[in-house]
């Protein structure tokens with residue numbers, strides 16, 4: 001993608017990556033196009049100061065494919081009743097706490113242990129053994145997992 005193709009895609013609301021999905025190209029409030037490394041928030045301009053040369057090869061910029069939704073699971077039981085500790089850092093500009101790049105430990109509420117989170121396509125989420133038990137119990141488990149996820153979403157949406 002060349003400079004104008006990248007800018008046009010972003011202006012049209014598409015997500016543009018450089019090199020891999022860890023880098024996102026965006027436009028800030030001042031109208032500057034930036035490449036951000038999402039893991040640590042570090043940023044460079046999309047182009048040189050004059051706006052004539054990309055900071056990267058044209059071939060390394062690409063538009064994100066719409067991705068299939070995923071669920072985050074416990075690697076032991078593949079259940080979704082998992083939680084992640086997060087860290088907050090004080091943002092001087094916004095005058096509020098924002099999520100820091102640092103991520104703490106993960107816990108599975110079903111295994112009741114510190115776990116490792118794995119990702120699975122959301123379409124595969126209904127395979128676990130829980131379903132071989134009575135359907136009532138499985139449904140109840142699913143409902144609990146849903147509630148837990150709703151809570152997590154609310155938490156990560158910045159309800160702090």
Ligand SMILES: [Zn+2]
Nearest residue numbers: 074077108111
């Ligand atoms: Zn588990």
